[in-house]
Amino acid sequence: MSEIRYDLLHDEYALIAPERLHRPDCYRTLREEESADHRNCPFCPGHEAMTPPEIFSLRDGGDPNTPGWKTRVVPNLYKAVQIEAPWQSEEVGIYTLWEGLGAHEVIVDTPRHLTRMDGWSENEYFNWLYTLRSRVNDLRNDIRLVTISLFKNHGHYAAATQTHPHTQLIALPVVPKETVVQMERAKHYFDRRRHNIFESVLHQERSDAKRIVLESDRFIAFCPYASTFAFETAIFSKNGIVSVSDLDEPMMRELGGVLKQTIDALYEELGDFDFNILFNTPPLQKNSETETFYDDIPHIWRFGIRIVPRLFRLGGFELESGIQINPVLPEEAASLLKTALKALS
Numbered sequence: 001m002s003e004i005r006y007d008l009l010h011d012e013y014a015l016i017a018p019e020r021l022h023r024p025d026c027y028r029t030l031r032e033e034e035s036a037d038h039r040n041c042p043f044c045p046g047h048e049a050m051t052p053p054e055i056f057s058l059r060d061g062g063d064p065n066t067p068g069w070k071t072r073v074v075p076n077l078y079k080a081v082q083i084e085a086p087w088q089s090e091e092v093g094i095y096t097l098w099e100g101l102g103a104h105e106v107i108v109d110t111p112r113h114l115t116r117m118d119g120w121s122e123n124e125y126f127n128w129l130y131t132l133r134s135r136v137n138d139l140r141n142d143i144r145l146v147t148i149s150l151f152k153n154h155g156h157y158a159a160a161t162q163t164h165p166h167t168q169l170i171a172l173p174v175v176p177k178e179t180v181v182q183m184e185r186a187k188h189y190f191d192r193r194r195h196n197i198f199e200s201v202l203h204q205e206r207s208d209a210k211r212i213v214l215e216s217d218r219f220i221a222f223c224p225y226a227s228t229f230a231f232e233t234a235i236f237s238k239n240g241i242v243s244v245s246d247l248d249e250p251m252m253r254e255l256g257g258v259l260k261q262t263i264d265a266l267y268e269e270l271g272d273f274d275f276n277i278l279f280n281t282p283p284l285q286k287n288s289e290t291e292t293f294y295d296d297i298p299h300i301w302r303f304g305i306r307i308v309p310r311l312f313r314l315g316g317f318e319l320e321s322g323i324q325i326n327p328v329l330p331e332e333a334a335s336l337l338k339t340a341l342k343a344l345s
């Protein structure tokens, strides 16, 4: 039987329709052999001159823009916005325009030209999280920037254009409507029930105990009840942190371990697959768009990461209705991932 499930956090429906999956293994992706030729890769060590000068690098020594780095951050060569633009809006008749102010950065996650994330070591996860935190904390000092989107596109179906592991960051002087709507819903939920919406979800997941993949002291990985994508996995903080900015080094080690186990289990189950990773960073500044909820963020929000496998392409129904058809029950996905974890340990 298919089910229409309501996603409390995102105010969306998912159509969970397992009968649309004809063969149990038909979601396994077969990737054509990618070329192992790194000669033209702008993100490989030794090719630093192929990118704009670095904004940040994690390294034990050596000069900027030379090999020896563990992670490296550069402006996106094809950036959608730039930090040098003037900080003013302009009225164009009834419309408002900003001159492309913002930051668009590429984080090169590791010097290794790995095409699969299950090859990452725990240190690589730690260095990656450390670098993301450094960039968010640095950009937080620029009061013009109000929101930061941190995301990773991996593979063709997830819109990646470089095979070398990388993450992107876009910071903007405006707040996307989706963010405002989600924050205001979280505040409304808290005002009405005196309870954090994320903690309510975790409480329900614990009591159902059917969709949890793994837990550490401070983090939990689970397949959300109304997953819009097959094998979608969320990792939430179990303590009070709200953003990647709040992670201290022991937490980064712990989260790196949970991420590694979750991603390794997904590879074990799905084969080589395309995916997006999304961080739910709350707005950075209080302004006219965020003042209704900004001071309440510590009560209403919790840090989370979504790993979204891109196994199927969108069809007309999804485009027309905005409702995703997910052919894999989240309970089934969690159970398969737990089995994969056992096989890996």
Ligand SMILES: [Zn+2]
Residues within 6 Å of the ligand: 038, 041, 042, 043, 044, 112, 113, 164
């Ligand atoms: Zn490379």
